[in-house]
Amino acid sequence: MPVRYICKNCGYELYRFERVGQDFYGVRMPSEIISLLGGKCPRCGHPLGVPALDDIRIRLRVRWANKHG
Known part of the structure; x- marks a missing residue:
């Protein structure tokens, strides 16, 4: 399950972490x-x-398998 950071103002996805090993941090x-x-959204400029x-x-x-048995 990804971890997503979204701008409250415009809904732009600021950052997404998909899986372990994606990057060093x-x-x-x-x-x-x-x-x-x-400190600002790159799309709308709203303060973060x-x-x-x-x-x-x-x-x-x-998951489909869990849902359909």
């Missing part, structure tokens, strides 16, 4: 993403901030 913290992008707990969503992916 692993899953980046929100503060690292903000720093890498200069650290998400509150209400901003974090966890969704489960249902």
Whole structure:
């Protein structure tokens, strides 16, 4: 299951972590993403901030085999 950081304002995907071994650093913290992008969304220029707990969503992916038995 990927970890995605999304701009609250425009919905642009700021960062995506797909799997272990993707890069040397692993899953980046929100503060690292903000720093890498200069504190603003590259698409809309909206200031980025650290998400509150209400901003974090966890969704489960249902695999076809599990769903159809």
